[in-house]
Amino acid sequence: MSGEQIKRPRGRPRKFDKAVALKIALDLFRQKGFDNTSLEDLTRALDLNRPSLYAAFGNKETLFQEVLQAYISGPSAYFHEVLNEHSSTEMVRTLLTKSIELLFYNETPYGCLVVMSTASEQLQKTGIQQQLVNALQTHQQKLVACFERAKQTGQLKHTADPERLALYVVTLHKGLSLQAINGSSKEALLALVDQVIELWPVAT
Amino acid sequence: MSGEQIKRPRGRPRKFDKAVALKIALDLFRQKGFDNTSLEDLTRALDLNRPSLYAAFGNKETLFQEVLQAYISGPSAYFHEVLNEHSSTEMVRTLLTKSIELLFYNETPYGCLVVMSTASEQLQKTGIQQQLVNALQTHQQKLVACFERAKQTGQLKHTADPERLALYVVTLHKGLSLQAINGSSKEALLALVDQVIELWPVAT
DNA sequence: TTATTAATTTACCGATTAGTACAAAATAAT
DNA sequence: ATTATTTTGTACTAATCGGTAAATTAATAA
Helix, strand or coil: CCCCCCCCCCCCCCCCCHHHHHHHHHHHHHHHHHHHCCHHHHHHHHCCCHHHHHHHHCCHHHHHHHHHHHHHHCCCCHHHHHHHCCCHHHHHHHHHHHHHHHHCCCCCCCCCHHHHHCCCHHHHHHCHHHHHHHHHHHHHHHHHHHHHHHHHCCCECCCCCHHHHHHHHHHHHHHHHHHHHCCCCHHHHHHHHHHHHHHCCECC | CCCCCCCCCCCCCCCCCHHHHHHHHHHHHHHHHHHHCCHHHHHHHHCCCHHHHHHHHCCHHHHHHHHHHHHHHCCCCHHHHHHHCCCHHHHHHHHHHHHHHHHCCCCCCCCCHHHHHCCCHHHHHHCHHHHHHHHHHHHHHHHHHHHHHHHHCCCECCCCCHHHHHHHHHHHHHHHHHHHHCCCCHHHHHHHHHHHHHHCCECC
């Protein structure tokens, strides 16, 4: 027995799957950026004609927002999960390591969609850029809180400044996207993480 | 006495000064990036018509190359001068500090032209992107050499790895451009430099 | 079989892109 | 004054951009 029947909607069925379309669009946006990904690029990669794409996603901007949401709640979810780590050391190590994993997920490494999109001119006009900057800022504040706790529980040196440390970590995190684009190897960047951890100001 | 006379060229005199035009174009390219700076943007900012710009600079790509050269040998010259510092600590501090000065040189902070241009899709097609990546890579190698010397002369911990340290510094350096774009204050970033210096693995 | 619904295809739109042909204007050399 | 030379301004091109109108096709519901 086949269990529940799939209730098909009324009209002509869709030629494509929205979820996989979003994944393909994600790769395109990561590779070329929002500004330089044309509707032509998208329809070719998705094997769609333009009106179908518009019927399904609205326009280029709303499509990008759907891609963003899928990215944030999917491959980039580690970004928030990491806040549950016990020690600040492990948190930083996991954050940077998983970030690198994601950058090198595809055959050719791409930058982080969120990080690189904050440098987009066209997204600045739409307000999406500011929304992304704010999200990153909020995340940074959560890092500050974590480091403050770590300091109070004696994990970090008493001279440690949680604000400065958080800025330090997110600056490294953003730098990783550019390094991946610039051709650094995954191994080199993972060694860089080790370096950061070795320098991390744990209490002696 | 006026000394040498200015020998005027043959035809109709130029309406504009090439050097100041390059400065204006530099600001535009830093603000909007190569891809999103249109000929319309350039001619409006320079108060030129298009054929004049083409006669003087060739095309958009060669104009950008001239801007790049002026940038590298001008405001960004610190990037190479820094290699003459005596201690590795001072070198890193100066590199990052002067980088921040440059990012905040204008009223609104822009990213480094070289760093951000390595993420340009259109410059990738021209080969200029690879040229910039190579230049950054060469600079990184010089940092490695400096750190190797610092290690041999006992300035750095004997456990220090010059390769990893160089990658660490340039990753921070690239991250600074994104931070400036994302709204970090100059003061916060300078405090971040202090943080980096405090963590720097000097020999005890 | 017929009506309804929705996604398809083809063909187009105005705006903008980088780049250019051509003639008028401004200077120096003759 | 005339000629040679160079830059200027006006007007254009072909290509591409994001987005859409209208007709067609394919499915379900009645």
